[in-house]
Amino acid sequence: MKATSANRKIRWGILSTAKIGLTKVIPAIQQSPFSLVTAISSRDLAKAQKAANDLSIEKSYGSYDELLNDPDIDAVYNPLPNDQHVQWTLKALEAGKHVLCEKPIGMNAEQATLVAKAAANFPNLKVMEAFMYRFHPQWKETARLIESGAVGEVKTIHAFFSYYNTDPQNIRNKPKVGGGALMDIGCYCISFPRFIFRDEPDAVVGMMEFDPQMGTDRLTSGMLKFGSGKTATFTCSTQLMPYQRVNILGDRGQIVVEIPVNAPPAETTKIELITKEEQRIIELGPVDQYSLQADAFCLAILENTPVPTPLSDAIGNMKVIDAIAKSATEQKWVVL
DSSP states (O other): OOHHHHHOOEEEEEESOOHHIIIIIHHHHHHOTTEEEEEEEOSSHHHHHHHHHHTTOSEEESSHHHHHTOTTOOEEEEOSOGGGHHHHHHHHHHTTOEEEEOSSSSSSHHHHHHHHHHHHTOTTSOEEEOOGGGGSHHHHHHHHHHHTTTTSSEEEEEEEEEEEOOOTTSGGGOGGGTOSHIIIIIHHHHHHHHHHHTSOOSEEEEEEEEOTTTOSEEEEEEEEEOSTTOEEEEEEESEEEEEEEEEEEESSEEEEESSSSOOOTTSOEEEEEEESSOEEEEEEOOOOHHHHHHHHHHHHHHTTOOOSSOHHHHHHHHHHHHHHHHHHHHTSOEEO
8 A cells, every 4th residue: 555545535525415325325435544525515505515414524515516616625426317427427527526426327338438538538537437346345255266266167147136116206217317127226237247257248138128107127137148158147126026146156166145236334244155065154244345445446546546447347337238228129139
């Protein structure tokens, strides 16, 4: 660790009073030894003031532009609705701020590419898509087990992620702002095999079932074909019993990740290793993956190193999301 990372904290500004920020991400950033949450903004000043008071944040602003114009802010966290991710990420870059943007980084691969091209014009600024799960020790241990050959050659991965939400006012149920199962939680199911295989799929096929009133996909399944005969399958839903699980199968064993996305920060997490020789539970102590994500992002800024999840990964994930949606519409395999 370089000296600068020990001597300085990154000053954060938060774009909006989104629930995920108030309840999960902001408190987690505040726990990071490399972070100081300096300001929060909302289009409703009263909401920003209340959030600032509740979370002991020094400054509150009644517009996002005001926050971006604050010279005392180094980085912003962008948890705005999906259709606003690109707009405000670009504005933050133009204002000289580093950006941690919630997933998915845009509405499609074209938008993700636009962000990457814009970021290239600001080489001193860091931009990262917030796939927090990758920083949790359970996923680092899963990757270590695979690399050690514990399950042999991994050939297929299956992911399931669901929750139940039929509120038409919730942004997750509004297609125009990027709602629906595939964009909201299917993005994780697509990210998992890309992360484990360290590869991009050659072709995909998808099926989507839509809510007749809200128009969002409420049940989506997909299959991803990788090279060397490897595959991944997933199902995600916004209107099923809440459940999540990832099964990773190799020719000599299996790894089950019990809570792959929403690992509770105050509880032990578990992964199960199953082989012909043994079946054991691996427990990992309580950690806040959002804090670990903030640590990693801040250190990339302070030490001027690449962010752990580059924008090329965001583009790759978005390409698969686009292809799954296209496949479901055209009812055929889509080659990437």
